[in-house]
Amino acid sequence: MIVCENLVKIYKVADLEVVALQGLDMTVEAGELMGIIGNSGSGKSTLLNMLGGLDRPSAGKLFVDGQDLFRMTNAQLVAYKLATVGFVWQNNARNLIPYLTALQNVEMPMLLAGKRDRKWALELLDMVGLGHRKHNQLHQLSGGEQQRVAIAIALANRPKLLLADEPTGSVDTRTAAIILDIFQELNRSLGLTVVIVTHDVQLARQVDRVVSIRDGKTSSEILRREAAAEQSDEGDVHEELAVLDRAGRMQIPREYLQAIGLEESDNKLRIELEDGRIVLLPPR
Numbered sequence: 647m648i649v650c651e652n653l654v655k656i657y658k659v660a661d662l663e664v665v666a667l668q669g670l671d672m673t674v675e676a677g678e679l680m681g682i683i684g685n686s687g688s689g690k691s692t693l694l695n696m697l698g699g700l701d702r703p704s705a706g707k708l709f710v711d712g713q714d715l716f717r718m719t720n721a722q723l724v725a726y727k728l729a730t731v732g733f734v735w736q737n738n739a740r741n742l743i744p745y746l747t748a749l750q751n752v753e754m755p756m757l758l759a760g761k762r763d764r765k766w767a768l769e770l771l772d773m774v775g776l777g778h779r780k781h782n783q784l785h786q787l788s789g790g791e792q793q794r795v796a797i798a799i800a801l802a803n804r805p806k807l808l809l810a811d812e813p814t815g816s817v818d819t820r821t822a823a824i825i826l827d828i829f830q831e832l833n834r835s836l837g838l839t840v841v842i843v844t845h846d847v848q849l850a851r852q853v854d855r856v857v858s859i860r861d862g863k864t865s866s867e868i869l870r871r872e873a874a875a876e877q878s879d880e881g882d883v884h885e886e887l888a889v890l891d892r893a894g895r896m897q898i899p900r901e902y903l904q905a906i907g908l909e910e911s912d913n914k915l916r917i918e919l920e921d922g923r924i925v926l927l928p929p930r
């Protein structure tokens with residue numbers, strides 16, 4: 647569904663250049679429910695904006711659903727934003743119109759795309775558990791309920807990919823759990839590919855895969871495997887893998903380097919092959 651290769655994004659501010667993505671590689675399969683984590687400023691929102699067609703990459707390759715985001719004309723990009731991707735932000739005011747009802751809000755993107763589908767709008771409100779509030783104006787709903795309407799809005803035009811930037815960032819733990827359940831259900835029942843940027847460790851644990859971004863590159867990923875029946879008392883198994891790019895480069899966590907006695911100023915390592923293992927050692 648998503649292929650990023652050596653993706654670069656440079657922002658120019660006055661005479662300064664900020665490299666927000668520095669050759670990021672990432673592949674997401676259709677139907678995956680995955681999370682992206684990373685420190686503030688690591689490039690998570692920048693990546694999501696590229697995927698959502700809100701901003702254009704500076705270099706590299708970016709394909710979503712077989713479409714080349716680099717080659718799109720502005721008109722194609724507008725069509726892409728309406729039809730291929732849905733977006734949910736932390737601050738849901740960006741998605742919602744306060745004086746319209748929940749139902750009218752969900753129908754708004756349909757009207758913009760020129761095809762209203764009331765049956766689908768009602769189904770979506772049911773899916774997010776707000777069928778009974780469809781005629782309420784937005785300001786009559788709680789923050790968590792508004793966030794659920796925002797999810798229904800994002801799916802109004804039946805996108806294949808749902809992008810969510812800190813979707814549980816401004817709601818309490820209980821509401822966050824409801825929102826995660828909704829993502830899981832939409833992923834299962836519609837086969838929707840879902841990419842969630844989050845700081846929420848709890849949420850990150852419950853997706854199929856979590857990719858972590860450091861300094862504008864993917865550094866490692868954690869896979870969740872359903873535990874085999876005989877070991878079911880252990881719960882799900884998490885496996886953390888470092889990401890290797892095409893040139894064979896990887897990022898080594900700073901705490902690992904410290905653990906083998908490497909100084910902050912050291913910028914070289916010994917690397918040896920020993921009994922089928924790669925061993926990293928501080929310089930002699």
Ligand SMILES: Nc1ncnc2c1ncn2[C@@H]1O[C@H](COP(=O)(O)OP(=O)(O)OP(=O)(O)O)[C@@H](O)[C@H]1O
Nearest residue numbers: 657659664666684685686687688689690691692693
């Ligand atoms: N429009 C912009 N103009 C200039 N620099 C930008 C712009 N957007 C992002 N940046 C810079 O790019 C880098 C990555 O920012 P980004 O917002 O993608 O990080 P993030 O991981 O989403 O952070 P946070 O978790 O704080 O939202 C930062 O150094 C940021 O200052």
